[in-house]
Amino acid sequence: MINALLVFMVVVTSALAVQRNLFSVVVLSAIYSFLMATVLVALDAVDVALTEAAVGGGISTVLLLAALYLTRGEEARPIRRPWLPLAMALGVGAMLVYGTLGLPAFSDPEAPIHTHVEPRYIQDGLKETGVPNIVTAVLASYRGYDTLGETTVVFTAGAGVVALLRRRRKKGR
Amino acid sequence: MRDDLVLRVVAKLMIPFVVVFGVYVLFHGDFGPGGGFQAGVIAAAAIILYGIVYGLPTARRVVPDWLVEAMMAAGVLLFAGVGVMGLALGGNYLDYFVLDRDPVHGQHRGIFWVEAGVFITVCGVMLKIFYMFADRERVD
Numbered sequence: 542m543i544n545a546l547l548v549f550m551v552v553v554t555s556a557l558a559v560q561r562n563l564f565s566v567v568v569l570s571a572i573y574s575f576l577m578a579t580v581l582v583a584l585d586a587v588d589v590a591l592t593e594a595a596v597g598g599g600i601s602t603v604l605l606l607a608a609l610y611l612t613r614g615e616e617a618r619p620i621r622r623p624w625l626p627l628a629m630a631l632g633v634g635a636m637l638v639y640g641t642l643g644l645p646a647f648s649d650p651e652a653p654i655h656t657h658v659e660p661r662y663i664q665d666g667l668k669e670t671g672v673p674n675i676v677t678a679v680l681a682s683y684r685g686y687d688t689l690g691e692t693t694v695v696f697t698a699g700a701g702v703v704a705l706l707r708r709r710r711k712k713g714r
Numbered sequence: 715m716r717d718d719l720v721l722r723v724v725a726k727l728m729i730p731f732v733v734v735f736g737v738y739v740l741f742h743g744d745f746g747p748g749g750g751f752q753a754g755v756i757a758a759a760a761i762i763l764y765g766i767v768y769g770l771p772t773a774r775r776v777v778p779d780w781l782v783e784a785m786m787a788a789g790v791l792l793f794a795g796v797g798v799m800g801l802a803l804g805g806n807y808l809d810y811f812v813l814d815r816d817p818v819h820g821q822h823r824g825i826f827w828v829e830a831g832v833f834i835t836v837c838g839v840m841l842k843i844f845y846m847f848a849d850r851e852r853v854d
Contacts, residue, residue, distance in 0.1 A: 603759075603844065670818065676854075678825070693788060
């Protein structure tokens, strides 16, 4: 099931790289997001899947379409052949693949991530917080500092967009 | 898209359900999938759909710019305020156990307000970005 979805994702990504019509690119990236959300559902990570579907498939698509309305619909051809960036991307990709070889096997119960703090979340989470959804308990309570940081990042990103787009508009007039 | 009757009617039928689903995801995040972030995005999506179908000025009348900008900061302040409450009641920063006499109930309370803070900020930021994108005029 997951493998079939991953194959679909490879197909969509290849189409994304080749496609020059930006409208198709936006639609393909929305399809990619929904495939990713389905993979996450198959992995039982429903909270993340909900986020991926809402943000990646929903809001991002709308924002990209709104941006597309402001620009031309075709991607400009590059002046030079992008050999150096291609080599860089392949090199970094190869390094990342090499890095994954050192990771523990998929869903290995002995992996460090499953033996450090996770048993405590699963065993004591409900007793300590009274919240049956462990993801919520971890996000809001055990890892409250991280979530506060994330919320601050979202706020900062929004403030950054406001600062950039406001100044642009004034200059144009 | 303001003249498309089908879109207008379907949007009008759907938007209340989208908003209710967003609130459900927020309040039910303790028991099922979801939480402040997802709920904020869903609620923002409802307003964005409204704005796309009925036009940006109509959406701005429902959720004005000053409210959106206030939401962006208010959520983070609410989140940080829960932490300060923990300090004031004699615990550590973001310690929810001290928020109520029953520690488990205190956790519940802390998690609820924190999720509400995330919801408000995320909803505000998504709406603000959409407003700023949709408000710009074509360059060429």
